Amino acid sequence: xxxxxxxxGYNDTLILSQLLERDSYGYEISHNIQQLSGGVYTMxxxxxxxxxxxxxxxxxxxxxxxTKTFGRKRTYYTITDAGRQFYREKCEEWHVLQHVMQSFIxxxxx
Numbered sequence: 001x002x003x004x005x006x007x008x009g010y011n012d013t014l015i016l017s018q019l020l021e022r023d024s025y026g027y028e029i030s031h032n033i034q035q036l037s038g039g040v041y042t043m044x045x046x047x048x049x050x051x052x053x054x055x056x057x058x059x060x061x062x063x064x065x066x067t068k069t070f071g072r073k074r075t076y077y078t079i080t081d082a083g084r085q086f087y088r089e090k091c092e093e094w095h096v097l098q099h100v101m102q103s104f105i106x107x108x109x110x
Contacts, residue, residue: 002041011043011051012060013090019061019079020087026052026075052077060086 007014018029026048034042055061060083066074079087 002037004044004047007041007043010090010094011047012055013087013094014043015048015051015055015077016060016079016083016087016090019077019083023076023078025066025077029077055083058082058086 014033015029018024018032024032026045030043030045030048052061052063055077056063059080061077061079063075063077066076
């Protein structure tokens with residue numbers, strides 16, 4: 001498992017990546033993140049919904065009510081143009097971070 005401290009700065013990026021191709025809802029996004037990480041990272045529900053609120057306040061996503069399932073309406077999220085730009089910026093940041101970290105990793109000590 002990955003530490004939530006390590007992932008905290010990239011939770012928004014993971015969520016936005018799931019919205020690039022189509023709208024989705026919380027459980028589906030959480031499930032996809034867990035699957036795509038090979039089960040190494042599970043985003044807690046509180047973390048996920050706090051991120052949705054933050055992303056919506058920043059204008060990176062919008063939400064709407066979908067159809068009822070099991071008596072409740074699902075909230076779907078859509079990425080905005082600003083969210084796509086933020087996603088690109090975070091991906092560029094990630095590449096820089098990888099480069100910096102690679103400079104400090106000493107393979108002979110791993």
